[in-house]
């Protein structure tokens with residue numbers, strides 16, 4: 001069937017698997033969640049300050065998480081230098097402020113080089129208290145929604161919500 005917005009298909013079940021803002025626009029029954037902006041800094045260092053694949057969560061500082069990517073995946077470096085990824089909440093974060101905190105975490109960073117900064121608007125749904133780890137994926141028979149905003153703000157959450165949506169379809173439309 002042709003419509004003004006392209007070709008239209010009929011289906012017994014539709015799963016909307018978009019980002020949260022699009023999902024809320026397409027499925028009026030759900031609310032658009034509050035989103036968080038994230039800026040990620042990538043530094044190159046002459047060698048790893050840790051030499052073990054650890055993701056550090058900075059509960060007391062300005063950083064959400066930091067890790068030496070090449071400790072987990074050495075092939076990310078072509079010349080043996082270490083690649084460090086550091087994320088903070090918000091856009092236009094001040095690298096010198098971040099660098100100061102990185103020095104407290106890793107020690108001397110004088111030889112580090114900032115190689116990229118990625119500010120990403122609406123990067124993740126906020127996980128506000130009271131934390132609801134599972135939001136409904138079944139709107140009604142035949143209409144479903146999945147994505148990280150239905151579970152936790154992560155690839156794991158997106159995958160789990162997809163499985164829950166698929167299970168809801170199978171329960172509604174057996175055989």
Ligand SMILES: Cc1cc2nc3c(=O)[nH]c(=O)nc-3n(C[C@H](O)[C@H](O)[C@H](O)COP(=O)(O)OP(=O)(O)OC[C@H]3O[C@@H](n4cnc5c(N)ncnc54)[C@H](O)[C@@H]3O)c2cc1C
Pocket residue numbers: 017018019022038040120123124146147148149152153154155156158
């Ligand atoms: C910088 C950054 C770092 C991250 N790091 C990690 C990490 O280390 N570990 C982790 O677990 N998670 C991480 N995440 C989170 C993770 O990437 C997301 O939680 C996950 O990708 C969400 O998956 P999703 O399928 O819900 O949505 P998305 O990955 O956003 O996919 C939705 C898709 O829908 C498409 N779409 C939108 N509108 C329409 C439409 N109208 N029609 C058709 N398609 C549409 C979009 O183009 C997109 O491809 C990170 C996120 C960011 C931004």
